[in-house]
Each structure stands twice: as C-alpha cells, then as structure tokens.
Amino acid sequence: MVQNVQQISAQIPSIKSFAPSNSYFVVDSTIxxxxxxxxxxxxxxxxxxxxxxxxxxxxxxxxxxxxxxSNISQAQNGDVHVNVxxxxxxxxxxxxxxxxxxxxxxxxxxPTGEGYEFExxxxxxxxxxxxxxxxxxxxxxxxxxxxxxxxxxxxxxxIPTGTGEDNPGWEIRGFMLDAGRxxxxxxxxxxxxxxxxxxxxxxxxxxxxxxxxxPSFLYGQDWRELYTGFRFQPSAESPIFSLVPELNESxxxxxxxxxxxxCSNHGVRIVPEIDTPAHSLVISKWxxxxxxxxxxxLLNLTYPETLPTIKSIWEEILPWFTSxxxxxxxxxxxxxLGDDYITFVNNxxxxxxxxxxxxxxxxxxxxxxxxxxxxxxTNITIQHWWFPGGSIPVQLMNEGYSIxxxxxxxxxLDGKFSDGGQFPWTLNTSKLWLxxxxxxxxxxPNIFSATDPTNNTAIENPLLRGSIMAFWNDWGNxxxxxxxVYYQLAQSLAAFGEKxxxxxxxxxGRENALTLEGFNEVYPLLNAASPGQNxxxxxxxxxxxxxxxxxxVVFSYENISQFPFVTGYESVGPPYTLSxxxxxxxxxxxxxxxxxxFLGLDSVLYLNSLTFKDPSTNIRYPLGVDLPSDVxxxxxxxxxxxxxxxxxxxxxxxxxxxxxxYWTSNLDIWGEYMEVVNMSFAAPSHVIGLNGFEGELVNVxxxxxx
Numbered sequence: 086m087v088q089n090v091q092q093i094s095a096q097i098p099s100i101k102s103f104a105p106s107n108s109y110f111v112v113d114s115t116i117x118x119x120x121x122x123x124x125x126x127x128x129x130x131x132x133x134x135x136x137x138x139x140x141x142x143x144x145x146x147x148x149x150x151x152x153x154x155s156n157i158s159q160a161q162n163g164d165v166h167v168n169v170x171x172x173x174x175x176x177x178x179x180x181x182x183x184x185x186x187x188x189x190x191x192x193x194x195x196p197t198g199e200g201y202e203f204e205x206x207x208x209x210x211x212x213x214x215x216x217x218x219x220x221x222x223x224x225x226x227x228x229x230x231x232x233x234x235x236x237x238x239x240x241x242x243x244i245p246t247g248t249g250e251d252n253p254g255w256e257i258r259g260f261m262l263d264a265g266r267x268x269x270x271x272x273x274x275x276x277x278x279x280x281x282x283x284x285x286x287x288x289x290x291x292x293x294x295x296x297x298x299x300p301s302f303l304y305g306q307d308w309r310e311l312y313t314g315f316r317f318q319p320s321a322e323s324p325i326f327s328l329v330p331e332l333n334e335s336x337x338x339x340x341x342x343x344x345x346x347x348c349s350n351h352g353v354r355i356v357p358e359i360d361t362p363a364h365s366l367v368i369s370k371w372x373x374x375x376x377x378x379x380x381x382x383l384l385n386l387t388y389p390e391t392l393p394t395i396k397s398i399w400e401e402i403l404p405w406f407t408s409x410x411x412x413x414x415x416x417x418x419x420x421x422l423g424d425d426y427i428t429f430v431n432n433x434x435x436x437x438x439x440x441x442x443x444x445x446x447x448x449x450x451x452x453x454x455x456x457x458x459x460x461x462x463t464n465i466t467i468q469h470w471w472f473p474g475g476s477i478p479v480q481l482m483n484e485g486y487s488i489x490x491x492x493x494x495x496x497x498l499d500g501k502f503s504d505g506g507q508f509p510w511t512l513n514t515s516k517l518w519l520x521x522x523x524x525x526x527x528x529x530p531n532i533f534s535a536t537d538p539t540n541n542t543a544i545e546n547p548l549l550r551g552s553i554m555a556f557w558n559d560w561g562n563x564x565x566x567x568x569x570v571y572y573q574l575a576q577s578l579a580a581f582g583e584k585x586x587x588x589x590x591x592x593x594g595r596e597n598a599l600t601l602e603g604f605n606e607v608y609p610l611l612n613a614a615s616p617g618q619n620x621x622x623x624x625x626x627x628x629x630x631x632x633x634x635x636x637x638v639v640f641s642y643e644n645i646s647q648f649p650f651v652t653g654y655e656s657v658g659p660p661y662t663l664s665x666x667x668x669x670x671x672x673x674x675x676x677x678x679x680x681x682x683f684l685g686l687d688s689v690l691y692l693n694s695l696t697f698k699d700p701s702t703n704i705r706y707p708l709g710v711d712l713p714s715d716v717x718x719x720x721x722x723x724x725x726x727x728x729x730x731x732x733x734x735x736x737x738x739x740x741x742x743x744x745x746x747y748w749t750s751n752l753d754i755w756g757e758y759m760e761v762v763n764m765s766f767a768a769p770s771h772v773i774g775l776n777g778f779e780g781e782l783v784n785v786x787x788x789x790x791x
Contacts, residue, residue: 095233095599095603095606095607096226096229096230096233096607096611097229097284097579097582097583097599097604097607097608097611098284098285098582098583098585098586098587098599099583099586099587099595099597099598099599099603100226100249100251101249101250101251101252101587101595101597102249102250102251102597103247103248103249104247104248104249105245105246105247106205106245106246106247106248107246108206108207108245108246109207109243109244109245109246110177110205110206110207110208110209110210110243110244110245110246111177111207111241111242111243112152112177112231112234112241112242112243112244113177113241114152114154114156114241115176115177116148116152116154116157116176116177116178116179117157117158117174117176117177117178117179118141118144118145118148118157118158118178118179118181119178119179119180119181120137120138120141120181120182121137121180121181121182121183123182124137124182124183124184124217125137125138126138127183127216127217128217129198129216129217129218134217134218134349134352134354135217135349135350136217137181137183137214137217137220139350140181140217140218140220140221140224140350140352141181142350143350143351143617144179144181144221144224144227144228145157146616146617147224147228147616147617148228148231148616150616150617151228151231151232151235151614151616152231152235152241152242174208174209175208176208177208177209177210178208178209178210179209179210179211179212179224179227180209180210180211180212181212181214181220181223181224182211182212182213182214182220183213183214183215183216183217183219183220184213185200185201185202185213185214185215185219185250186202186213187200187202187250189201189202189215189219189250189251189252190252191252191253191254191255191256192254192255192544192545192588192594193544193545193546193547193549194545194547195256195547196215197215197219197252197253197256198214198215198216198218198219199215199216199218199219199222199252199253199287200214200215200219200250200251200252200253201213201214201215201219201220201222201223201226201250201251201252202248202249202250202251203223203226203227203248203249203250203251204248205244205245205246205247205248206246207246210227210244212224212227215252218287218352219252221351221352222251222253222285222352223251225282225283225284225285226251227244228283228616229283229611230242230244231244232610232611232614233607233610233611235614236610236614253285253287253585253586254529254530254544254585254586254587254588254594254595255530255549255550255551255552255585255586256550256551257287257288257489257550257551257552257553257585258285258286258287258288258551258552258581258582258585258586259286259287259288259289259290259356259551259552259553259554260281260286260288260289260290260553260554260555260556260574260577260578260581261290261291261292261358261491261553261554261555261556262274262277262289262290262291262292262556262570263292263295263500263555263556263557263558263559264291264292264293264314264316264558265292265293265294265295265296265314265315265316265360265364265558266295266296266297266312266314266557266558266559266560266561267314267500267558267561267562267564267565267570268314268316268331268334268562268701268702269567269570269701270567270701271336271340271341271343271344273567273571273701274289274291274344275343275344275347275348275618276571276617276618276619276620277289277571277574277618277620278344278347278348278351278353278355279347279348279351279615279616279617279618280571280575280578280615280617280618280620281353281578281582282348282351282352282353282617283611283615283616283617284578284579284581284582284583284611285352285582285586286353286578286581286582286585287352287353287354288353288354288355288356288553289348289353289354289355289356290355290356290358290412290553290555291316291355291356291357291358292358292360292412292414293314293315293316293317293357293358293359294313294314294315294316294358294359294360294364294365294367294414295313295314295360295364295367296311296312296313296314296364296366296367296382297311297312297313297559297560297561297753298311298382298559298755298756299311299753299755299756300755300756301756302756303366303380303381303382304379304380308366308369308381309370311366312561312562313330313366313367313370314330314331314334314367315328315329315330315335315359315367316334316335316336317329317335317336317341317357317359317402317405318332318335318336318337318338319401319402320338323401324397324401325397325398325401327371328367328368328371328398330367330370338405341405342405345405345406345407349407351617354407354408355406355407355408356408356410356411356412356446357402357405357406357408357411357412358411358412358413358414359398359399359402359411359412359413359414360412360413360414360415360416361384361395361413361414361415362383362384362386362391362395362415362418362426362429363382363383363384363414363415363416363417363418363419364382364414364416364417365382365383365384366381366382368384368394368395368398369381369382369384372390372394374388374390375388375390375391375394377419380419383418383419386422386425386426386428386429387422387425392429392432395433396433396436399433399436399437399440399441400440403437403440403441403443404441406441406443408443409442409443409444410443410444410445410446410466411437411441411443411445411446412445412446412447412448412468413430413433413437413445413446413447414447414448415429415430415433415447415448415450416447416448416449416450416470417448417450418450420451424456424459427459427460427461428459430445430447430461430462430465431461431462431465433445434462434464434465438464444464444465444466445465445466446465446466446467446468446489447461447465447466447467447468448467448468448470449467449468449469449470449471449476449478449481449488450476451476461486463484463485463486463487465486466486466487466488466489466550467481467486467487467488467489468488468489468491468553469481469488469489469490469491469492469533470491470492470493470497470555471492471493472492472533472534472540477540478490478533478540478542479533479539479540479541479542482542482546482548482549485548486548487548487549487550488548488549488550489550489551489552489553490530490531490532490533490549490551490552490553491552491553491554491555492533492534493507493508493555494534494535495512495513495516495517495521495528495532495535496512496552496553496554496555496581497554497555497557498510498511498512498554498555498556498557498573498574498577499556499557499558499559499560500556500557500558500559500560500564500565500569500570500573501560501564501565501569501573501752501762502560502564502752502754502760502762504559504754504755510573511573511574511575511576511577512554512576512577512580512581514576514580514601514604514605515601516528516535517580517581517584518589518600518601518604519601520535521535521589522535522538522541523535523536523538526589526590526591526592526593527584527588527589527590527591527593527598528584528589528593529544529584529585529588529589529593529594530544530549530551530552530584530585530588531543531544531546531549531588531593532593544588544592544593544594551585552581552584552585554577554578554581556570556573556574556577558570560752560753560754562699562702562704563702563704563706563750563751563752564750564752564762566687566688566699566701566702566764566765566766566767567687567699567701568620568622568658568687568765568767569726569764569765571620572726572765575612575620575621576608576612579604579608579611579612580604580608583598583599583604587599620658621658622656622657622658622686622687622767622768623658624639624654624657624789637788637789637790638786638787638788638789639654639657639661639768639770639786639787639788639789640652640654640770640785640786640787641785641786641787641788642773642784642785642786643783643784644782644783645773645774645782645783645785648773648774648775648778648782649772649773649774649775650772650773650774651771651772651773652770652771652772652773653771654685654770654771654787655685655686655770655771656685656686656687656688656767656768656769656770656771657685657767657768657770657787657789658767658768659724659725659726659729659765659766659767659768659791660723660724660725660726660789660790660791661723661724661768661787661788661789661790661791662721662722662723662724662787662788662790662791663683663721663722663724663768663769663770663786663787664719664720664721664722664784664785664786664787664788665682665719665720665782665783665784665785665786666717666718666719666720666782666783666784666785667682667692667712667717667718667720667780667781667782667783668714668715668716668717668718668780668781668782669692669712669714669715669778669779669780670714670715670779670780671714671715672779679691679692679693679696679776680692680693680776680777680778681772681774681775681776681778682773682774682778682782683768683769683770683772683773684769684771684772684775685767685768685769685770685771685772686700686767686771687699687700687701687766687767687769688700688766688767688768688769689769690722690769691705692712692778693707693711694707694708694709694710694711695707695708695709695710695711695712695720695731696708697729697748697764697766697769699766706748706749706750706764708731708746708748710731710733710746714780717781717783718733718734719733719734719735719784720732720733722768723791724765724766724767724768724791725765725791726765727763727765728747728748728763728764728765729747729748729763729764729765729766730745730746730747730748731745731746731748732744732745732746733746747763748763748764748766749761749762749763749764750762750764768787770787773785
C-alpha cells in the first residue's frame with residue numbers, strides 16, 4: 086500500500102505531506118462533486134479570481150476530460166443540505182469547502198490563501214482550502230492522482246485513503262510570454278494558461294508591446310520599417326486608437342476579458358506589461374516627437390508631452406485589467422538619463438496606484454542617479470533578469486525592495502533559436518535539479534547565480550516574492566508557429582511549477598521535493614492528460630480511433646471524388662505522416678491564386694510551391710517545389726515537434742539515399758546574420774481540396790508517427 090501511495094504522490098508539483106491509511110477512494114462513474122453551500126460564492130481577493138462555485142464547475146469539466154465520465158453531478162448553493170461525513174454518501178463524493186485548520190505558510194512564513202488540506206475516505210474526498218484558490222489547487226492534486234492511477238493500469242482510478250496538506254513555497258510562480266514581437270490569438274493564450282494551471286502556475290505575465298531589433302534599421306532612416314506590436318485595441322473613438330500598428334494583431338477589450346476570465350477560473354492571473362520608456366518604438370511611430378533623436382526606441386523623458394502621453398495609454402487600458410499588479414517594463418533605458426528615469430518610474434507608480442488601485446513592477450535595470458536622495462520607491466517590485474549590468478537582487482532586498490527572480494541563466498528561452506546558444510530550447514532540467522549552485526544543489530527561486538553564492542539568498546527571505554520564467558520572441562512571427570512555442574514551454578512549465586512550489590532538496594525547499602528521475606517518470610503522463618486544452622493536438626478513441634495498431638491511422642481514403650472533403654479532424658499534432666498522390670490540372674498549377682490542398686485549424690498546405698501557412702499570422706513557408714500538372718506525384722509529409730519534411734515518389738537519389746525536403750524559415754539575427762531554421766506544422770487535417778482545386782487526389786492518409 087505504501088508503495089502505491091508513493092508512486093501516486095510523485096506528481097507535479099509534489100505535495101507537501103500525505104499520510105496513507107488502508108483503503109482506496111474509487112473514482113467511478115457515480116462520482117459527484119459537492120460545494121459547501123456556506124462558501125459557494127466566496128472568492129479569493131485581489132486578483133479577480135473566481136468563486137468556489139466557479140472553480141467547482143471547471144473542476145467538473147476537467148474530471149470529465151480525465152475520466153471520460155459524462156454524467157458527473159455537481160451540487161451547490163443550497164441545492165443539497167447534507168451532513169458532511171464519510172457515512173453520508175453512497176457514491177464517491179468530492180467535497181469542496183474552506184477553513185483549513187493548518188498553519189499553511191510560504192517558506193518566508195507569510196500566510197497564503199493557496200494552501201489546502203485533503204482528507205480521503207472510501208466514499209469521500211474532502212478538499213479544504215484556506216481560500217477558494219487553495220481548494221482549486223487541491224482539485225489539481227486530485228486530478229493528477231486520478232491520471233497517474235489510470236496510467237498505472239487502474240480503471241476506474243483508485244486513490245489511496247489518508248490525509249494530507251499542501252501549499253506553495255512562494256507567492257509568485259509565473260511565466261512570461263513575449264507577445265509584443267510575436268502575435269498570438271486569444272484561443273492559443275487561453276489554452277496555454279489552462280495548461281500552466283495544471284502544474285499550479287499562478288501568473289501569466291504578458292509582455293504586450295515591443296519591436297524587432299535590427300540596428301541597421303533602428304539607427305538609420307528606415308526605422309519605421311521595423312516590426313512593432315501593441316496588442317491592446319482601444320475603441321475606435323479613443324484618442325490612442327492610432328497607436329495600434331495592426332488591428333488584426335490586437336485584442337479587443339471583450340476578447341481580453343474572455344481570456345482573463347478563463348485564466349482566473351483556472352487560478353491564473355494575467356499581469357500585463359506595456360514597456361516604456363525604452364522598447365517603445367511602437368509609440369515613436371505613432372508620435373515621433375516623443376522619441377530621443379537618433380534612438381527611436383527610447384522615449385525622451387525630458388519632453389513635456391512624453392509622460393502625459395504614456396499616462397493616456399494606461400488611462401485607456403488600465404480598466405481592462407483585473408490583476409492588482411501591472412508591469413511598466415522600464416528596462417534598458419539610457420543611463421545618462423538616470424534621474425529622469427527614476428522620476429518617471431516613481432511617477433507612474435503613483436499614477437497607476439491612484440488611477441487604478443494597482444501596484445507596478447519593473448524589470449531590474451541599472452539606472453544610476455546623480456542625485457543621492459533620488460531612488461526608486463520600495464513600493465515597486467523589481468523583476469531581476471541579468472547580471473552584472475542589471476539589478477543586484479540581494480543588494481536590492483537589503484535596501485527593502487521586493488524581488489521576483491527571472492534570471493536569464495536559469496529561466497530564459499527564445500523562440501526557436503538562441504544567438505550563440507545562450508539559452509536552451511527548453512528549460513535545462515539538469516541545471517534546475519543538479520547544477521544550480523557551486524556545490525551541485527538544485528535551483529529554487531532564491532538562487533540568482535550558479536557561481537557566486539553571495540548573490541543568492543535564503544528561501545525564508547520575506548522580500549523574495551517568487552519567480553517568473555520568460556519566453557522571448559526576438560526573431561518575430563516567422564520564427565515559430567504558436568504550437569512550436571508550446572512545444573518549448575510544455576516541459577519547461579511543468580519543471581518550473583515544481584521548483585517554484587516545492588523548491589529543491591538540500592535546504593532549498595522541501596526534502597520530499599521531486600527528484601529529476603521522478604519528474605521524468607511522471608511528466609509525460611501528466612502532459613498527455615492535462616485537461617481543458619489540447620495543445621498537443623492529440624487524438625483519442627473518442628475521435629474514432631480504435632485500440633492497437635489501428636490507432637496510428639487517423640484516416641485513409643483511396644479516392645476523393647468531390648471537393649471540398651471534410652474529415653472531421655480539425656488538427657493533428659506531430660509526430661505524423663500525411664501521404665497523398667496528386668495529379669493537379671493545368672489550371673490548378675498555373676493559377677495566380679494559391680490552391681489549398683489541405684486545411685486545418687493550425688496550418689494550411691497549398692499546392693503552389695507546396696507552401697505551408699500559419700493561419701494565426703498568415704505567414705507562408707514555401708518548400709519551393711512545384712508539382713507537375715496532369716501527372717501523378719506521390720507525396721509524404723513527415724513532421725515532428727522539431728521539423729517538417731517532404732518525400733516525393735520515394736525521393737531516392739542515385740546513391741539510394743532519401744532526399745528530404747525541409748520546410749524552413751530565415752531569421753534575421755540582430756541584423757548581423759541570417760539563420761535558417763526548421764519549421765514544425767500540425768497536420769492540416771480538417772478539409773481536403775478547396776479554393777478551386779482541380780485534379781485528382783488519391784491514396785490520402787494520415788497516420789500518427791513520423
């Protein structure tokens with residue numbers, strides 16, 4: 086029994102404690118969810134989070150996803166009046182309530198509403214949160230226990246009885262996405278938020294304005310040609326409406342509200358960032374008089390209209406946000422204007438507090454003041470990211486500043502490619518578990534330097550708020566599809582969730598924190614079962630696939646006689662092989678307009694030059710191969726998360742080696758050199774033959790595995 090408990094408890098993030106008894110709670114089709122009527126409408130304060138009832142409804146949907154049961158009932162708000170004890174129920178029952186009796190605190194001793202207790206008997210699984218958000222995290226624990234039980238061969242799932250308690254070690258456990266340099270639609274951001282929540286990530290930092298850096302353009306006459314993004318679309322009557330460079334690459338208030346609501350109902354708050362006074366090329370394009378002459382990415386803080394203009398932007402957008410904190414960026418500004426910079430940051434802090442009742446964060450930077458008495462207010466949280474030219478976090482905490490750890494050595498990723506190999510493709514788990522300190526200990530949010538222990542602090546430091554990992558998109562839209570961003574983030578978020586919840590062994594957190602081996606064992610199972618989203622674009626038997634070898638075949642059609650032909654599969658993630666034999670008519674190959682052979686939710690494959698298109702950005706990636714008209718050509722498209730390539734008629738050369746044709750993209754790296762990178766596309770599996778395709782299409786099949 087104890088062995089089974091240990092196996093189930095090895096989840097992500099690991100739980101604080103669990104004492105097993107001698108039986109099981111069986112998650113069968115009669116399971117029900119009951120919300121304590123006394124707390125049904127209770128909500129966690131400060132971040133626009135949902136009520137206990139909201140969380141319960143989301144939990145029900147997730148439980149249906151994990152178990153396949155469709156008849157799970159939920160009672161709340163006085164619909165049932167029941168003596169809540171293990172003898173009260175004939176069916177297995179999950180009871181959600183509040184009022185944890187334990188002293189559940191962060192590592193720094195501060196109380197946290199995110200803690201919860203759980204008590205498991207044969208018929209009742211009670212989750213008792215300090216606040217509703219604590220009960221929500223308890224439902225994530227329940228779901229992961231159910232997932233791992235099923236993966237270990239038990240169906241219905243069986244969860245050992247016993248008692249436990251859990252709470253995070255740090256207040257902030259977030260991830261940042263650079264949405265200023267790369268456009269992302271709301272549905273993708275929503276799925277990403279839901280996925281992160283499964284691993285108890287509680288913040289989504291949206292970097293929502295920026296530009297693509299190329300000094301040959303930036304400091305020349307053509308700086309207006311550089312790509313810029315500002316993602317919040319004000320109303321057409323707004324005085325800042327013209328600030329948005331591309332309306333089709335911006336979110337309306339209603340769209341953003343939908344995103345915030347969904348995230349909050351999954352325990353995640355969105356912390357938006359509008360980056361000024363540097364990284365402000367988008368504002369300079371709108372109002373060039375505000376920029377520093379010769380450096381259009383920097384706003385001139387000495388110009389009388391600069392501060393009022395920035396305030397006008399926040400005045401318009403600030404009411405959108407439910408979080409009690411926002412980021413104003415404020416990094417990489419000119420050190421020669423240190424006094425003006427400090428005055429600006431403090432002014433914005435006061436303005437946003439007075440106008441919106443919110444506090445602000447800034448990226449850690451080094452803007453020395455020439456006035457001894459002038460300093461950034463300690464009411465402002467500083468997000469450390471860089472040594473030595475940026476902030477020195479231990480020094481700042483000694484001066485009374487609250488710190489968030491986003492150190493780039495441990496926590497930075499860049500979309501698809503990192504200049505000089507500076508950042509990994511996904512967070513380095515060996516570094517996070519084994520090589521983060523000089524003596525070989527694992528990483529935790531109190532670790533800022535792997536080489537200098539004097540730059541690290543204790544996990545108990547009351548001014549260390551937590552940590553945010555960062556995903557940058559320095560090369561813009563054409564470097565990655567949204568799903569490729571997810572592929573880099575998927576394991577990273579899970580590993581980061583463990584480290585920011587439980588820390589590391591050896592004095593950097595809990596001694597029962599997951600080992601790297603334990604993480605590697607359970608992560609693939611939890612990733613595959615993460616509910617509420619399908620970023621893997623995975624298929625299940627519900628999609629019509631049977632068991633055994635047949636599960637590898639998604640569809641197979643010998644001949645398609647009428648176009649368009651709808652398959653019913655919107656999108657299929659890699660690895661896959663899409664095979665078809667096509668004889669396009671002369672009119673199809675000579676058409677000035679692209680002819681779509683296959684269309685899906687995440688990609689389109691055109692006949693002309695066999696071009697893939699990302700529908701979210703409308704960027705096209707031609708293979709450069711034109712198929713002959715009135716002749717049959719067999720094509721195989723093979724895709725993994727790292728690349729997509731084609732084979733033609735077997736594609737064997739004279740030396741019998743396969744000739745592989747890869748879809749690629751060219752990245753401009755800081756204006757210094759071009760880098761060719763491979764592209765990965767989900768299968769365009771929904772519609773076959775459209776936009777006027779004329780010809781024959783036979784032997785069309787899609788199977789899993791590349």
